[in-house]
Amino acid sequence: MIALPLILLGLAWLQELLDQLLFAGRWNLAMGPGTPWWTLFTAPFSHAGLGHLVANSxxxxxxxxxxxxxxxxxxxxxxxxxxxxxIPIWLVWPVGAHGLSGVVYGLLGFLVLIGFLERRPLTIVLSTVAVLLYGSALPGLLPWASPAGVSWIGHASGFIAGLIAALVVRRSPGELQD
Known part of the structure; x- marks a missing residue:
């Protein structure tokens, strides 16, 4: 489904454009302490300005x-x-977070592990390309390597989520892909 990432990214851009045009950058849909449960679903689409959204996009x-x-x-x-x-971050972490970077790190985590797990030519190539292009982002998983105001915990949980997703969807070398 080639349109899915474009649709999801379009939602993030729509939210940010509405935020900038109608709310002067104050309409954030971040998850965090005291926010409703549904912010778990809105947080990836909310950003701290156009620069944040462009970088994630x-x-x-x-x-x-x-x-x-x-x-x-x-x-x-x-x-x-x-x-x-x-969910655990939303429940116990003292600071709110938002942006696509948790999903970005989830995608990266998935790609890093899936080639190792499946050992199929396609997944090995996907893992290699991901590490070569985006491996430099891995220090963003560490609290001391992340700039102030950047949710390293969101990055780390996203990356771990990607690893879990790879474990869940892995296939033996003889199985067909969907």
């Missing part, structure tokens, strides 16, 4: 299509895993 689309090369079920598994792993 430039990585989100290529990683999305790399995961989609593995299959739609893999892509959905990453999204579901990321949202499920947001």
């Amino acid at each position: 430039l990585v989100f689309l290529p990683l999305s299509y790399l995961v989609l090369a593995r299959g739609t079920s893999a892509y959905l598994a990453v999204w579901i895993s990321v949202i499920l792993l947001e």
